[in-house]
Amino acid sequence: MSDALSFEGVTFTYPDGARPALDAVDLAIDEGSFALAVGPTGSGKSTLLRAANGLVPQFTGGTFAGRVCVDGRDTLAHAPRRLADVVAFVPQDPGASFVLDRVEDELAYGMENLGVDPAHMRRRVEETLDLLDLADLRDRSVRTLSGGERQRVAIGAALAAGPRILVLDEPTSQLDPQGAEDVMAALQRLVHDHGLTVLLAEHRLERVAGWVDVAIGFDRGRVRSGTPADVIGHLAAGPPVTRLGRMLGWDPPPLTVRAARAAAASATPARLRSVAPAGNGDARGSVVAEVHGLHASYGETTVLRGLDLDVHEGEVLVVMGRNGAGKSTLLRVLAGIHEPAAGHVRVLGTRPRPGVDVALCPQEADELLFNDSVEHEVRATLAARGEAGGAGPWLAALGIAGLAAHHPRDLSAGQRLLVATAAVAATEAPLLALDEPTRGLDPGSKDRLVGFVRAHAIAGRAAIVATHDVELAAAVATRVMILAGGEVIADGDPGSVLGDSRVFAPQMTRVFGPGWLTPEQVAEALT
Amino acid sequence: MIDRRSVHPMAWIAWATSAGFVAFLTTDPVYLLLLWAVSWFVYASHRVDADHARSFRLFLTGAAVAVALRTALVFFGTVNAANTTFSFLEGLRLGTILVIFGTFNAVTDPFGLVRMAPRHFHEPALAAALALSIAPRTVAGVGRVRDAQRMRGIRIRGARALPALAVPVLERGMEEAHTLAESMDSRGHGAGRRSRYRPQPWTGRALLIAVTAVGAAATFLAASVGGWAVLHPQSSPIVWPEADPLLLAAVGLLATPGLVGRREA
C-alpha cells in the first residue's frame, strides 16, 4: 500500500517559537489508514496536522526543513489551495471557518473551487447530508446552528470535496457522546469502504481509541507511531479503561470497553461485584441557588420549560444533555446574565448578581483574557472586587502556579482554560459555574480542573458544570442532572443517573456496572 | 435545490450601482432623502437573515456621521447660510451613497458575490467581503466579551475598563479572521478552477429590478447632461429645493425591489 502522507526529516519552528514544534519527524501514513495523533498539549499535534496540507509553513511562516508529501505532491511546491483536491482540513473552531451562509452552500464550496461539474456536486451534497445526518439542516444559516451541528457541517464540507486524505483537529470536542460516535462510525465506514485516509487529533481518547488503527504519539515535537495499543498503552493519560489496566497491571492494557470487559472477566476477583462503590461524597449543605418554574428561550426557541432545580453547598452539580438542550442557557440564567421568560431564580435568597453571587467561566476562555501575564489576569478580578491580595492561592488551586509570569496567549488552549477558571474563581462567588470546559482540554489540564472543582466543593462552596464529557462528569460530580426537551429527565447521584443511561455511561460503568465511575475508584476497591 | 425565490446578485449590483449613480449626480435633498427612504424600503423587504446584514444600522450611523462631518467642514472657510447649506448637501450625497451600499450589503451575501467575481477581481472582492464581515462579527464579539467579563466581576464602564473589552474582542476577531482565511485557502479558494453549485437563475423579478434601476440612472444621467438645474439646487440665495415629477418618478423606480415582493424567509 502506498503512502498517502509522508513526512521526511521534518523540523519546523514557528516564527516566534523558542524551540521546534516538530523535531526530525519521520512518519509514513498508509493509504486507507485511520490514524490518531495523541500527546500532551503543545507537543506538536496541531502543527503536524497543518503540515499535512501545507498550511505549515506556507500560511504560518517559520523555519521549515524536510519534506512532506501528500499523495505524491510536495507541500513546499504546491500552495495549500492546489492541494485541496487531495487533502481536506477541519479546524478546531468550525464556526469561524464557514465561508457561506447556508449549510448546503457551505458543503458545496470546496467542490466549486475544484471546478466539479454541477450534477456531480448535487449528488455529493446529498450524500454528505445523509452521511452526517444534516438533511434537516440544509437550508439553515450556519450562524443559527449549535456547536455540535456546526462541527458536523464542517466535517461534511471537508468530505464533500472528495479528498483522499482527511485531517481533523479535535472533531468531537463539541459533540455529545452520541454525535461523536456517529461521526467516528461515518469516518470508519469511509475508511474501510472507500479507502479514505483519516488523520485526527483528539484528547478524549475514550471516544476514539477503539476506532483507529494507527496511533502517533507526540512528545515535545518528536513522534512515535505504532498500533493504538502500543502507543496509547504507554501514555500517562489514556482512556479510563487503559488507565485502569495499567493500575491493575493488565498487559496489554485494554483500549476499549469490550477489551476491558474481557480482561476484567478473567482478572477481576468476584468480590468486586459485592462491593458497593464509594461515591464522590454527598455532603449537602444549605441551599445556595434555587430555580422554580424556569422558562427561558434562546433567540426565538424556548429551551427551558418549567425547570426546577436547587444547588447546595458542597455540591458539584453536572448538567448534561444533547447539544442544544439548554445547558448553557441554564447557566447564564443562574449567573444573572440572561433574563428568564418566566419563573424565578434565587442565589442566596436574592436575584443573582453576575460576578458576585455566581461566577461563570465561558466556553471560550479567550473571551476573558486581556492581561499580559497569568498573574495579572487573576489580579484583575481581585482588583475589581477591591481586594489587594495576590493571585498565588488561585493559581495554586488550579495547579498553574508555575505559569504565573507567562503571557496567556503563549499557553495551550487547556492551560488558558485553567487561567480563565482561576480568574473566575477569584471572585469567590458562592456558586461557580463552568460552561462546557471541553475544547482543547488536554488530560493534564482536565485532571487539574477536576482537582480544583472537587476541592472547591469540599471547602463548602457549590459548583455547577455543564458538559457532555462523560468522564469529566464521572470524575467530578456529586450530582448529575440530564436535560432533554427543555426539561429535567434525570436528577440524582452520579452512580445511578449515569449508570442508568446508555449514552452517558462512563467506561467504568459499562465495564463494571452502575455506580462505578472512575478507574481510581475501581482500582482502590480491588487493592 | 435551486432557490427560485432569491434575486440574482447581478440585479442587486445593477440596483446599487444605479442608485449610487443617481445619488452622485445630484445634490437636491429631495431626491437624496427620497433615496434614503427607498433604500430603507428595499432593505426591509429583502434583507437576509445573516450576521453581515445586521451591520445596516452601522451603515446608517456611518452615513449620519458622514453628513455631520462634511457639514462641519464649512468651518474651514467663510461660514454663511449658503456655504453651510452647500456643505450639508455634499455631505448628504455622501451619506446617501453609504446608505445605498448598506442596503446592498444587507440584501446580498458578500462571500457569495466573491464566488461570482471574475478572476482578476477575486482578491479585492474577497478583501471587501472580509472587511464587511468584520463589523458584525466584532459587534457580536463585543456582546459576548462584555457578558464574560461581567460574569467574573468586571464591569465594562468607562475608559479604564476598555482593555478588558477591546483586547479579547480584537484577539478573537483576528483569530477568527485567521481561521477563515486558513479555511478558504485549504479548501482551494482562488485556485483557478471554478464552477457554480446553484447558478442563480434570472427570474423576471430580478430582470425588472435591474432594468428599472438602469432606467432610473439613465434618466438622471440625461438630466445631468442636459444641464437640468433641478439636480443642483442653488444655495445662494437659499431657496426651497425643487422636485421634478419625472425625476421623482425615476427615484421611485429604484423602489421596485420592494414593490415586486419581499424576500421569502
Next chain:
Amino acid sequence: MPTVAAALRRSVAAALVIVAAMIPVTLPAVTRAAPACAAATGPHAALVIDTGTGTRSFCIALDATTVSGIHLIELAGAQDHLAYGFGSGGQAVCRLAGVGPQGDDCFADYPEYWGYWHGDGHGGWTWSSTGAASARVGGGALDAWVWGSGDSGATHRKPPTMVIDDVCVPAASPATTSSPARSTPRASVPSSGSPSSPTSTAPSQPGTTRSADPSARGVAKTSPPGGPPTAGALAAPPGPPPASAGPGPGLLVALVLGAALAGGGWLRLRSTRGRSAS
C-alpha cells in the same frame, strides 16, 4: 428550463433594455431649451447664458430704467426661472443654469468661470470692464454670460452673434403677448422689421441689422415654425417648478412618497421580525 421560456425572457429583456436606452437619447432633445421669448412691452433687456453645452436667452422686463447686471439675473430668475447663484457676498456671478461652482468662491472651478459680455448693438460683443454688480443695464441692452476659460476678452469664449431683437421679439399685436411664465418656441423670424418696442433705446436697427440665421448660433430649435402645440410643453425649460418663496407641489409629492416608503419598510421589518429568530 424550457428553452422557449428562456428565449422569451431574453427577448423581453432586450426590448426593455432598448426602451431604457431610448430615454437618454430622447431627453436631451427635449431639454434643449429654446430661447425664451416674450413680447416686448415696457423696458426690456436681453440676457444670454451660454453654458458651453447650450445657450439660453431671456427677454427680461426691467423694473427700473436701469438695473445692475446682478439684478438682471435676479429678474430672469423671477420671470423665467433661471437658476443662479451669486458669490462674494452677492456681488459676483458663480452659477447660472446649473453650471458653475456652488458656494461663495466664483473662481472655484478656475480656469473656467463666467465671462461677462455686453452686446454692442451690431451683433458683436464687448468684454465687460466692470463686474456684474456695478454694470448698468437699461432697456434694449443685451448682456451675455459665457462659461469658459480665458482671462480676458481676447482669450475667453464669446457668446453667439445676436442682437436684442433676436431675443425680445417685438410685439406684433397685443394678442400675441405671452405671460412671462410661459416660454414658447420661436415660431419664426419676424419678417416685417417694424420695431414695436416704443421705449427701446437699443442702438440696434432691427430692420437693417438682421443677423445670420439664428439656427446657426448653437440654439437648437425643437420644432418647425408653427409646430404642434405639444412642442410648447416639451420645450419648457428644464427644472420646471419655479424657485418660488415656498415649497412647491413636487416637494409635497416627494414627502408623501418618502413617508409611504418609510412606513412600508417599517411594516415589513416588523412582520419579518416576528417570524424569524432574533
